[in-house]
Amino acid sequence: MPAGDSALIVEFEERIDPAVNARAVALADSIQAAAIAGVRDVVPTYRSVAVYFDPLSTNYDALVASLGRGAARPVPEPAGDRILIHVPVCYGGELGPDLARVADFGHMSEDDVVAIHSGVNYRVFMLGFVPGFAYMGIVDARIAAPRHSTPRVRVPRGSVGIAAAQTGIYPTETPGGWQLIGRTPVKPFDPSRAEPFLLTAGDSVQFYPIDRGEFDRWSSNTEDTKESKDTMNTIEKK
Amino acid sequence: MARLHVIKAGMLTTVQDRGRWGLQSRGVPVAGPMDPCSHRLANALVGNDAGAATLEVTLVGPELEFDDERAVAVAGAEFELAVDGRPAPVGVSFVVAAGSRLRVGHRSRGARAYLAISGGVTVPMVFGSRATHLVSVMGGIEGRALKPGDELPLGVPMRPRRSSRIPLPSPIVLPDGHATIRVLPGPQQEYFSSGALDALQSARYKIATSSDRMGFRLEGPRLTHARGADIISDATPLGVLQVPASGQPILLMADRQTTGGYPTIATAISADIGLAGQLGPGETISFVVCSHQEAMAALIAQERALMAVEASTGS
Incomplete structure (x- = not known):
């Protein structure tokens, strides 16, 4: 599907579905690997892949053929050898001002919300919105509270939110409308780190609860090298 | 290192190059010039590589003081231009002497001009680009528009300075509203x-x-x-x-x-x-x-x- 004269978007079924997203991520990987001259950027989303290219230096037919081949190829096992990342979250209190609201939404206790939110592995479907912001899911329907009708002007860095079936971590302080249930001391985006981005489309994430003391200790260490070491310790190959 | 001193910032003046490509899959926006064509033209007029960073000037321009002699060109929108109070031409390159002040005033046609300086503006690269992205506070000077008192580092001019005396036809016909x-x-x-x-x-x-x-x-x-x-x-x-x-x-x-x-x-x-x-x-x-x-x-x-x-x- 052409998008103007310098982008192509390959659309899969329009739904939030790990199987659909796995096809998109696999196609994006195959286009990146093909290293076609003139291609500037390859962007997988929930259900599509956008390929940006310089129309004056790209062999358009070769690009389309490569996309066709990539899309026809069988998809590797969902989340085959992708990475599982453990992310500590201090839930509730002033760091998670909407936890009570989400508990009300689900007619359950705050502890139940924490147990449900941290009880499953989430798939990173795509990144967008701001650098390092990962759209993850699928959030259990019982705690899938909709966004605020009026977004907050300022959401602190590290806030963990829910927006219906999606969950995510705000990598920088921005405006935002998601239900904030906690905060992580881990930085999803840190330009000074050797690997600035914690998450990639196709990764798995599991949240685990920490208390306020641990959060503060971890946060106070963010300026030295310990943070990046701890961050690395949270990553394991599945 | 030679610098450009910002005396007045103008309405919205940002450092831009061709943009931050290759990281949209990580949520990093491209940024870059609003008028890529005039950005490239300005660079060409002073003998810069197409990849050099220029200043994107919006509606009301900045006033800048030069440490050393540089070839300068403004392409894109038509702005009042003056060097030490004397009018300077748009769309051609001219030389600004060390210690001189270049003032970019109000626009008469078009909205954005690109001020290229021989050697380019050499603020640090962020993910391979100097382009300013205001919302994610990335690139340029601390990810923001210029403000008075800023000092912009300039690169070494790569080629002998050559003033183009004749205005070359712009690839863009400027809109009049x-x-x-x-x-x-x-x-x-x-x-x-x-x-x-x-x-x-x-x-x-x-x-x-x-x-x-x-x-x-x-x-x-x-x-x-x-x-x-x-x-x-x-x-x-x-x-x-x-x-x-x-x-x-x-x-x-x-x-x-x-x-x-x-x-x-x-x-x-x-x-x-x-x-x-x-x-x-x-x-x-x-x-x-x-x-x-x-x-x-x-x-x-x-x-x-x-x-x-x-x-x-x-x-």
């Missing part, structure tokens, strides 16, 4: 009612005052959706016309987010992006659908014109 932008339908035309593409071309759209480098909010004929205004987030190319529930389209420009959740009806052709970038709030756009062949022919013509300038200045 209105421009016609050619579009290609899609990528999500099927999300709209059958008459929406005709409605888009039926009358002028006015650029709302809330418009910025991310996009132009447009006021004009309403575009009706066929199946709701919310989609599962998809990629958002440069120049795409995104349509939220209001039916009033948004033309996504240089600082657009990498993804968005509204259907897109059409996409401006690459050759007309620079022309759109020369429009300001309150000015108007007509959209007209063209063929892919016409889009490519226009882009090739623009490329030829730019290459001719680059060849004549040895850049």
Whole structure:
């Protein structure tokens, strides 16, 4: 599907579905690997892949053929050898001002919300919105509270939110409308780190609860090298 | 190292290069010049590489003091220009002496000019680019617009200075408050009612005052959706016309987010992006659908014109 004269978007079924997203991520990987001259950027989303290219230096037919081949190829096992990342979250209190609201939404206790939110592995479907912001899911329907009708002007860095079936971590302080249930001391985006981005489309994430003391200790260490070491310790190959 | 001292910042002056490509999959926006064509022309006029960083000047320009002698060119919108109070020409290169002050005043036509300095502005690269992205506070000077007191590092001029005495024809005809932008339908035309593409071309759209480098909010004929205004987030190319529930389209420009959740009806052709970038709030756009062949022919013509300038200045 052409998008103007310098982008192509390959659309899969329009739904939030790990199987659909796995096809998109696999196609994006195959286009990146093909290293076609003139291609500037390859962007997988929930259900599509956008390929940006310089129309004056790209062999358009070769690009389309490569996309066709990539899309026809069988998809590797969902989340085959992708990475599982453990992310500590201090839930509730002033760091998670909407936890009570989400508990009300689900007619359950705050502890139940924490147990449900941290009880499953989430798939990173795509990144967008701001650098390092990962759209993850699928959030259990019982705690899938909709966004605020009026977004907050300022959401602190590290806030963990829910927006219906999606969950995510705000990598920088921005405006935002998601239900904030906690905060992580881990930085999803840190330009000074050797690997600035914690998450990639196709990764798995599991949240685990920490208390306020641990959060503060971890946060106070963010300026030295310990943070990046701890961050690395949270990553394991599945 | 030679520096450029910012005396007055102007309305919105940012460091821009060709943009931060390759990391949209990590949510990093591209940024870059609103009028890529004039940005490249300005670089060519002073003998810089096309990849050098220039200053994008918006509506009211800055005042700058030079540490050393440099070739300078301003391309794009027509602005009042003066060196130490004496008028200077737009669209050609000229030499600014060490210690001199260059003042970029008000615009008379077009919205954005590109001030290229031989050697380029050499603020640190962030992910391979010096382009300023205001919303994510990345690139340029601390990710923001210039302010008085800033000092911009300049690179070593790569080639002997050569002043172009004759104004070369600009590849862009500057709009005078209105421009016609050619579009290609899609990528999500099927999300709209059958008459929406005709409605888009039926009358002028006015650029709302809330418009910025991310996009132009447009006021004009309403575009009706066929199946709701919310989609599962998809990629958002440069120049795409995104349509939220209001039916009033948004033309996504240089600082657009990498993804968005509204259907897109059409996409401006690459050759007309620079022309759109020369429009300001309150000015108007007509959209007209063209063929892919016409889009490519226009882009090739623009490329030829730019290459001719680059060849004549040895850049």
